Amino acid sequence: MKKKLAIHHRPGSFSDQWIDYCEQQDISYKIVNCYENDIIDQVKGYRGLMWHISHILPQDILIGKQVMFALEQAGMQTFPNFKTMWHFDDKVGQKYLLEAIDAPFIDTYVFFNKKDALEWANKTEFPKVFKLRGGSGSGNVKLVRSNKDARKLIRKAFGKGFKQRDAYSDIRERIRKYRKGLGDLKLLTGGFYRLFKNHDYEDVKGIEKGYVYFQDFIPGNNYDIRVIVIDDKAFAIKRMVRENDFRASGSGMLHYGKENFDNKIINVAFETSKKLQTQSFAVDFVIHNGKPLVVEMSYGFPNKNFIEGCIGYWDEDLNFYEGDFNPYGWMVNQVIG
Ligand SMILES: Nc1ncnc2c1ncn2[C@@H]1O[C@H](COP(=O)(O)OP(=O)(O)OP(=O)(O)O)[C@@H](O)[C@H]1O
Numbered sequence: 001m002k003k004k005l006a007i008h009h010r011p012g013s014f015s016d017q018w019i020d021y022c023e024q025q026d027i028s029y030k031i032v033n034c035y036e037n038d039i040i041d042q043v044k045g046y047r048g049l050m051w052h053i054s055h056i057l058p059q060d061i062l063i064g065k066q067v068m069f070a071l072e073q074a075g076m077q078t079f080p081n082f083k084t085m086w087h088f089d090d091k092v093g094q095k096y097l098l099e100a101i102d103a104p105f106i107d108t109y110v111f112f113n114k115k116d117a118l119e120w121a122n123k124t125e126f127p128k129v130f131k132l133r134g135g136s137g138s139g140n141v142k143l144v145r146s147n148k149d150a151r152k153l154i155r156k157a158f159g160k161g162f163k164q165r166d167a168y169s170d171i172r173e174r175i176r177k178y179r180k181g182l183g184d185l186k187l188l189t190g191g192f193y194r195l196f197k198n199h200d201y202e203d204v205k206g207i208e209k210g211y212v213y214f215q216d217f218i219p220g221n222n223y224d225i226r227v228i229v230i231d232d233k234a235f236a237i238k239r240m241v242r243e244n245d246f247r248a249s250g251s252g253m254l255h256y257g258k259e260n261f262d263n264k265i266i267n268v269a270f271e272t273s274k275k276l277q278t279q280s281f282a283v284d285f286v287i288h289n290g291k292p293l294v295v296e297m298s299y300g301f302p303n304k305n306f307i308e309g310c311i312g313y314w315d316e317d318l319n320f321y322e323g324d325f326n327p328y329g330w331m332v333n334q335v336i337g
Pocket residue numbers: 106129131134135136137138139140141215216217218219221223224241246247248249250284286295296298
C-alpha cells in the first residue's frame with residue numbers, strides 16, 4: 001500500500017491547516033522540504049505531495065512548478081496540480097486560458113511589440129486598466145485615463161521595463177493601512193526600508209518588460225467579489241474598494257454576509273472552475289450591466305484571517321450550508337481521494 005501524504009511545511013501557509021487536518025483525521029503524513037536536492041527520492045512511494053507555493057518566495061518561484069509538475073507527470077497526486085497552477089501569478093497566461101474556455105472575462109489586450117501597442121492605443125477608448133502579469137493586493141494595477149498615459153506605459157514596457165513592485169505605491173498603501181488601523185507601525189516602517197531595499201523575489205524575477213497588458217475598465221463597482229471553489233464547494237468574500245480608488249483587492253475592507261452574494265456569481269464561479277478542472281480556484285468578479293465578469297484568478301488566497309469571517313459555503317446546486325467549514329481539509333481530501 002502506498003504511504004499517504006507528503007507535505008512541504010511553511011509556517012503561516014496552508015500547510016499549518018493541512019497538518020492539523022491530518023492529525024484530526026488520523027491521516028498519515030510526513031513533512032518534507034521541497035528545496036532539498038533529493039526531494040524526488042524522499043517522496044517516492046507516497047500517494048501525494050502538497051505544497052502551498054508562494055509567488056513571493058524566491059525558491060518557490062524558481063522550482064515550485066518544476067518539482068510539482070515533474071511528480072504529477074510521473075503519476076503522483078499533487079496539490080496544486082498542473083491545471084490548477086500553471087497560470088498562477090500570470091495574468092497574461094490567464095487571458096488566453098479564460099478566452100479559450102469562453103469564460104465571461106473582461107476584454108483584455110496584450111501586446112508583444114511597441115508598434116502594435118501604440119497603434120491600438122491610438123484607436124481605443126479610455127480609461128483602461130494596466131496590469132503587470134504578476135502581483136497581488138492591487139499593487140501592480142493602475143487606471144490609465146488617456147492615450148497619453150497609455151503611450152507612456154507602452155514606451156516603458158518596451159524600454160527599461162517595470163520593477164516587480166512599485167515602492168512608492170507600496171509605501172502609500174502602507175500609510176493608508178496604518179491610518180485606517182489595518183496595519184501596525186512595523187508594516188509602516190517596513191515600507192520605508194523597502195523604498196531602498198528590494199525583496200529577494202524581486203531580484204529573482206527581474207524586470208517586467210517586452211509585453212504590455214491592458215484591460216477594459218468596468219466602471220461603477222465599489223467592490224469586487226472573490227469566490228473560492230474547492231472540491232465542488234464554494235465560499236465568497238466581498239472586498240470594498242479603497243476611498244477615491246477603483247481597486248478592491250488588498251483594501252482590507254471585507255464583508256461576508258450571505259446577502260452580499262448573488263447566486264449568479266457563485267454559479268459562474270462553479271461553471272468556470274468545472275471547465276478548468278481546478279482543485280482550488282479563487283476568482284475575482286466585477287459587475288457589468290448586471291452580469292458578473294471575471295477579473296483574474298489564482299489557486300491561492302491569503303491564509304486563515306482572510307476567510308475566517310465566511311459564515312458558510314455553497315454546494316454545486318447552490319444550497320448554502322451555514323457554519324464552520326474547513327477548505328484546507330477539502331484540499332487534502334482531493335489529494336488522498
Ligand atoms: N478591468 C477592471 N475594471 C474595474 N476594476 C478592476 C479591473 N481590474 C481590476 N479591478 C479592480 O482592481 C483590483 C485589483 O485587480 P486584480 O485583481 O487584477 O489585481 P491583483 O493585484 O492580482 O489582486 P489579487 O490580490 O486579487 O490577486 C480588483 O480587486 C478590482 O477591484
